[in-house]
Amino acid sequence: MSAEAFTSLSKAMALGLLRDRTAAFFMLVFPLMFLVLFGALFKNDATARAEIVQVGRVEVFDSLPRDAREGLEEVLEIRRSDDRDEALEEVRAGDVDAVVWQEGDEVRLRYSAADRVRAGNARALVDSVVQQANIAATGQPPAYGLTTRQVEDESLKAIQFLTPGLLGWAVAMGAVFGSAFTLVNWRKKRILRRLWLAPVSAGTVIAARVGVSVALALVQTAVFLGVASVPYYGLELSGDWWLAVPLVVCGTLAFMSIGLVVGAWAKTEEAANGAAQVVILPMAFLSGAFFPLDMAPAWIQTVSGVFPLTYLNEAMQDVLSRGQSWGAALPVMGGLLLFAAVLTAVAARLFRWDDA
Amino acid sequence: MTTAAITVEGLRKRYGDVQAVDGVSLTVERGEFYGILGPNGAGKTTTLEITEGLRRPDEGTVRLLGESPFPRNPELLRRMGVQLQASAFFERLTAREQIRTFASLYGVPAERADAMLETVGLTEKAGTRENKLSGGQAQRLSIACALVHDPELVFLDEPTTGLDPQARRNLWDLLRAINDEGRTVVLTTHYMDEAETLCDRVAVMDHGRVLRVGAPSELVGELGAASLEDVFLQLTGREYRQ
Numbered sequence: 001m002s003a004e005a006f007t008s009l010s011k012a013m014a015l016g017l018l019r020d021r022t023a024a025f026f027m028l029v030f031p032l033m034f035l036v037l038f039g040a041l042f043k044n045d046a047t048a049r050a051e052i053v054q055v056g057r058v059e060v061f062d063s064l065p066r067d068a069r070e071g072l073e074e075v076l077e078i079r080r081s082d083d084r085d086e087a088l089e090e091v092r093a094g095d096v097d098a099v100v101w102q103e104g105d106e107v108r109l110r111y112s113a114a115d116r117v118r119a120g121n122a123r124a125l126v127d128s129v130v131q132q133a134n135i136a137a138t139g140q141p142p143a144y145g146l147t148t149r150q151v152e153d154e155s156l157k158a159i160q161f162l163t164p165g166l167l168g169w170a171v172a173m174g175a176v177f178g179s180a181f182t183l184v185n186w187r188k189k190r191i192l193r194r195l196w197l198a199p200v201s202a203g204t205v206i207a208a209r210v211g212v213s214v215a216l217a218l219v220q221t222a223v224f225l226g227v228a229s230v231p232y233y234g235l236e237l238s239g240d241w242w243l244a245v246p247l248v249v250c251g252t253l254a255f256m257s258i259g260l261v262v263g264a265w266a267k268t269e270e271a272a273n274g275a276a277q278v279v280i281l282p283m284a285f286l287s288g289a290f291f292p293l294d295m296a297p298a299w300i301q302t303v304s305g306v307f308p309l310t311y312l313n314e315a316m317q318d319v320l321s322r323g324q325s326w327g328a329a330l331p332v333m334g335g336l337l338l339f340a341a342v343l344t345a346v347a348a349r350l351f352r353w354d355d356a
Numbered sequence: 357m358t359t360a361a362i363t364v365e366g367l368r369k370r371y372g373d374v375q376a377v378d379g380v381s382l383t384v385e386r387g388e389f390y391g392i393l394g395p396n397g398a399g400k401t402t403t404l405e406i407t408e409g410l411r412r413p414d415e416g417t418v419r420l421l422g423e424s425p426f427p428r429n430p431e432l433l434r435r436m437g438v439q440l441q442a443s444a445f446f447e448r449l450t451a452r453e454q455i456r457t458f459a460s461l462y463g464v465p466a467e468r469a470d471a472m473l474e475t476v477g478l479t480e481k482a483g484t485r486e487n488k489l490s491g492g493q494a495q496r497l498s499i500a501c502a503l504v505h506d507p508e509l510v511f512l513d514e515p516t517t518g519l520d521p522q523a524r525r526n527l528w529d530l531l532r533a534i535n536d537e538g539r540t541v542v543l544t545t546h547y548m549d550e551a552e553t554l555c556d557r558v559a560v561m562d563h564g565r566v567l568r569v570g571a572p573s574e575l576v577g578e579l580g581a582a583s584l585e586d587v588f589l590q591l592t593g594r595e596y597r598q
């Protein structure tokens with residue numbers, strides 16, 4: 001393999017790709033826009049406070065010591081009002097999560113089930129305040145204590161999950177579309193034939209194309225991690241985050257092999273685009289790139305198990321956000337490479353030098 | 357230097373119902389300027405592409421400079437330059453980037469690529485992208501890319517189709533100069549004046565077969581025709597082709 005041929009072919013491919021404004025936008029800028037927007041949208045997700053309206057005096061809140069009250073206000077926003085009917089109307093309209101008032105010794109809470117999570121939050125919080133007041137009223141120290149801590153990084157922020165997921169999706173788009181379009185286009189434009197006539201090995205041509213895709217994916221990785229790490233988004237990388245680099249490389253190879261099959265099969269760019277979308281869209285949604293699938297029905301989880309992006313996302317989250325290491329990354333890398341090998345072999349069988 | 361530059365024997369190639377090449381045999385001597393003439397659909401491109409090693413014949417053998425082009429033979433590819441009938445360029449690259457890329461595949465330095473661009477009169481268009489070149493400019497670039505590595509054996513498929521008279525004459529000069537340096541040139545054309553001025557020998561083809569081979573003047577004399585064009589029409593008839 002000639003280094004000069006490799007370099008110049010890589011350059012020709014990279015230029016051809018980057019000068020295609022539309023393709024460059026969809027492969028590079030578009031996924032980044034998702035990160036920027038979703039990141040901002042879900043920025044306060046972890047600290048989203050339930051909001052309740054307190055009508056009149058409520059002993060358990062009003063008698064809370066100052067520091068306990070401040071702690072409570074971190075998770076619960078308490079607003080005061082004198083008009084109970086108006087407050088109940090606000091709950092119905094979904095403007096606040098609950099209304100609380102006191103009748104005799106009874107603390108009454110009214111909530112709407114429209115947003116179950118937040119209503120549940122408000123309910124649990126008020127309940128715990130009431131329970132603590134009860135225990136305090138007995139004059140005894142509590143018999144049992146409970147300390148809880150989340151298993152993820154304590155700064156559990158949406159960005160910790162968005163970044164690996166969206167990055168995996170971006171890498172998948174770039175590699176699938178990139179290799180599919182190159183193959184179709186080069187066949188249509190007879191570049192494949194012309195290269196056949198030059199004393200350059202097929203290995204050099206393939207290596208150049210793979211090199212361009214891998215370089216692109218690594219640039220995407222750097223940009224994504226860079227953007228997500230700015231203080232505004234506040235991504236915090238866990239210990240062996242650099243394992244994301246070999247993971248991205250293996251993922252790129254796996255996605256390129258999908259693109260090669262599409263490109264070897266499709267006769268036109270339009271057909272390649274359609275076929276690539278058919279693969280990419282379900283894969284993006286069903287792989288947990290945009291939202292976690294823990295709550296999804298079993299059949300969806302089964303379907304999701306066939307997509308390489310699912311495994312890449314899982315492993316990327318493990319090494320970027322969950323502080324895991326080789327144990328999480330290695331099997332996935334192996335699987336991705338195996339997947340790439342199988343699909344490349346399929347593509348080689350479908351391959352044609354020209355349309356005729 | 358005893359072997360011929362090109363020896364082709366008994367080539368046949370079928371596409372579905374079409375017998376594109378039907379038993380073609382040719383010999384091109386070293387240093388010869390050889391023309392393949394024929395109406396559209398005669399089988400010129402198919403014959404040329406099989407000879408270059410791009411396509412496998414159903415039957416027949418090809419020897420280039422004493423070697424077989426099948427299976428793909430990089431050492432042989434290094435010694436030949438090919439201009440395909442339809443130009444093949446890297447997408448969104450400029451004329452200069454195209455020829456430099458091709459040059460580097462042969463280990464030819466960028467300066468030589470730029471000089472070649474100058475030779476075909478494209479220096480002014482060096483920064484123009486492939487899709488913004490006119491038909492004639494694309495044709496010249498494609499020829500420049502075929503010649504950039506000083507090949508011994510040059511194949512050109514309808515190199516002057518789509519060129520204006522100026523570009524055509526300049527290209528003739530270039531091809532003559534290349535041939536004078538001792539390189540073997542094979543071209544296909546349906547311009548008789550081109551064949552008459554350039555070619556040492558021509559083969560007239562139709563329906564996938566070679567009808568006649570000889571020096572243009574010989575053919576004119578043999579058939580008692582007024583010009584090579586009359587020879588061509590006498591041999592291939594006057595009905596319209598595809």
Ligand SMILES: Nc1ncnc2c1ncn2[C@@H]1O[C@H](COP(=O)(O)OP(=O)(O)O)[C@@H](O)[C@H]1O
Pocket residue numbers: 356371372374375376394395396397398399400401402403
């Ligand atoms: N790839 C192909 N598939 C099917 N038919 C083809 C193909 N290439 C050429 N042909 C047919 O073979 C015949 C010879 O074509 P070609 O060699 O291109 O002729 P020429 O170059 O003399 O115009 C034509 O009838 C053409 O339609």
Ligand SMILES: [Mg+2]
Pocket residue numbers: 400401402441513
């Ligand atoms: Mg032709």
